[in-house]
Amino acid sequence: LLSLRIPARVVVALVAGLVTFWTLAPTVEPQSANTYAIVTAESRRSLPFRTSGNADMVALEQVATLFGLKISEDPVLAGLSIDARGQRILVVPDQSFAQVAGQVRNLSAPVRRERNGWQVPIDFLNVVGSALNTRIEIRRASHLVIVGDLRIPALTVRIDRQGPNGRVVVDITPATPHRVTREGNRLEIRFDAHSLDLGAVSGAAPDFVGGVRVEGPTLVVALGGEADSFRTDTEQNRQTTVELLPPGAAPPTPPSPTPVKPPPPPATVEITTPGTIRSIAIDAGHGGEDNGTVGPTGIKEKDLTLQMARRLKASIESRIGLRVVLTRDNDAAVALDQRSATANSNKVDLFISLHANGAPRPDVAGAQVISLSGDDYRDRFPATDASNARVPVIGGGTRLIEAVPWELAQMPYVERSAALANNLVKHLAAQRVPLFAVPSSQLPLRVLVGANMPALQLEMGYLTNADEARALGTAERVTAIIEAIVTTINDLRRAPVNGTGVPADEARRR
Numbered sequence: 001l002l003s004l005r006i007p008a009r010v011v012v013a014l015v016a017g018l019v020t021f022w023t024l025a026p027t028v029e030p031q032s033a034n035t036y037a038i039v040t041a042e043s044r045r046s047l048p049f050r051t052s053g054n055a056d057m058v059a060l061e062q063v064a065t066l067f068g069l070k071i072s073e074d075p076v077l078a079g080l081s082i083d084a085r086g087q088r089i090l091v092v093p094d095q096s097f098a099q100v101a102g103q104v105r106n107l108s109a110p111v112r113r114e115r116n117g118w119q120v121p122i123d124f125l126n127v128v129g130s131a132l133n134t135r136i137e138i139r140r141a142s143h144l145v146i147v148g149d150l151r152i153p154a155l156t157v158r159i160d161r162q163g164p165n166g167r168v169v170v171d172i173t174p175a176t177p178h179r180v181t182r183e184g185n186r187l188e189i190r191f192d193a194h195s196l197d198l199g200a201v202s203g204a205a206p207d208f209v210g211g212v213r214v215e216g217p218t219l220v221v222a223l224g225g226e227a228d229s230f231r232t233d234t235e236q237n238r239q240t241t242v243e244l245l246p247p248g249a250a251p252p253t254p255p256s257p258t259p260v261k262p263p264p265p266p267a268t269v270e271i272t273t274p275g276t277i278r279s280i281a282i283d284a285g286h287g288g289e290d291n292g293t294v295g296p297t298g299i300k301e302k303d304l305t306l307q308m309a310r311r312l313k314a315s316i317e318s319r320i321g322l323r324v325v326l327t328r329d330n331d332a333a334v335a336l337d338q339r340s341a342t343a344n345s346n347k348v349d350l351f352i353s354l355h356a357n358g359a360p361r362p363d364v365a366g367a368q369v370i371s372l373s374g375d376d377y378r379d380r381f382p383a384t385d386a387s388n389a390r391v392p393v394i395g396g397g398t399r400l401i402e403a404v405p406w407e408l409a410q411m412p413y414v415e416r417s418a419a420l421a422n423n424l425v426k427h428l429a430a431q432r433v434p435l436f437a438v439p440s441s442q443l444p445l446r447v448l449v450g451a452n453m454p455a456l457q458l459e460m461g462y463l464t465n466a467d468e469a470r471a472l473g474t475a476e477r478v479t480a481i482i483e484a485i486v487t488t489i490n491d492l493r494r495a496p497v498n499g500t501g502v503p504a505d506e507a508r509r510r
């Protein structure tokens with residue numbers, strides 16, 4: 001088989017209208033071999049470089065333009081003083097270091113003063129990043145510089161044949177959730193990312209694959225005439241294998257859900273009837289004129305919760321194949337009761353409300369999971385009526401009928417919701433999400449009261465804490481929170497009933 005490698009990587013940023021192309025023919029790529037692409041959430045700029053020894057050297061003048069730095073000669077040092085929004089960086093000709101905020105940082109090559117200006121190695125951008133307090137990731141192999149917390153996974157693609165089938169194997173670094181769908185003669189692998197860094201594409205199976213290309217966060221595979229159906233196999237979001245079957249082959253099996261973690265120990269409380277969890281409502285707190293908490297960094301709770309809700313929906317649907325209903329999918333005001341009503345009318349099996357916290361003291365921090373406190377409602381709950389009010393639901397189990405007084409709907413689920421909250425806390429801790437001093441708590445929250453299914457509210461952290469507000473904007477923290485929630489839901493699907501600790505209302509029901 002023809003094996004073809006595209007040596008330099010192709011980077012396609014978010015910028016609309018950027019030309020993309022199919023990469024099985026050795027095309028000339030837009031990211032030429034002698035420039036770095038500087039990618040931010042809003043823009044994509046080019047920075048030419050020249051290789052000298054082991055270092056990629058760039059013009060300091062151009063770095064200054066890109067990052068808004070002010071350069072002045074320092075006659076005492078015979079070097080340069082570079083002002084980065086109030087932080088001072090010092091460099092000296094022929095020295096392989098820079099000094100920033102009084103600290104010396106090594107560079108991969110000496111700073112050079114040349115006739116046409118000053119040259120610095122590309123890793124000088126790391127110094128600029130720390131002066132500007134901005135994350136900067138330099139990928140030398142792909143000539144890519146990522147500014148800020150953008151998720152741009154690097155992909156390599158192998159195409160080959162497996163017996164009568166074609167096969168496409170995509171390696172993903174770092175592991176990134178994604179889903180595979182087919183649109184006519186295109187197979188689309190959509191990633192939970194800002195854009196994609198497509199590296200080597202090797203191998204060929206022209207009957208099945210005409211080419212691959214990147215469109216924003218989607219890897220598009222053009223299907224050849226032999227590709228009739230497909231099946232996928234995903235390993236921990238690090239690798240996806242798509243098998244392409246010729247006409248007349250066995251019908252494809254539905255994609256198997258990705259195991260998120262090894263099977264958990266049995267739950268101590270039956271949270272929902274095993275095997276009956278099919279759908280989930282995710283509630284993005286606040287919206288419209290209601291910003292929720294606004295942190296010192298300007299981040300708004302309503303935006304954070306909506307972003308997280310959308311990502312969570314994509315992760316849950318693609319990885320464990322459950323249906324996800326969002327109580328809002330835009331920046332709109334939604335009444336609290338309307339949120340649980342959406343969950344009830346969709347007959348979801350679990351309700352999760354996303355929020356971030358605020359406190360008068362800026363040092364208060366940490367995530368917290370809240371379930372409904374029954375204390376305010378218990379006296380009003382007619383326990384004897386509860387068993388009569390249950391009706392069977394399709395697929396097993398029972399559920400309260402709608403006749404239950406609205407504000408009491410959550411009562412039968414109070415204990416299960418609390419157990420679920422504790423399980424989520426456990427998974428947040430495992431993902432190293434910092435936790436509030438009291439990580440789970442039962443409170444009389446209005447949004448939970450009307451939910452006719454296990455329900456909880458996740459406060460992802462305190463936006464009034466500057467460090468935490470910043471962290472909540474990073475891919476690391478977002479991914480950690482998503483992993484914790486997905487794992488918690490996955491536990492619900494897998495946890496067998498172990499017969500211990502079944503809540504009273506469950507026992508009554510049997």
Ligand SMILES: [Zn+2]
Nearest residue numbers: 285292355356
């Ligand atoms: Zn809130």
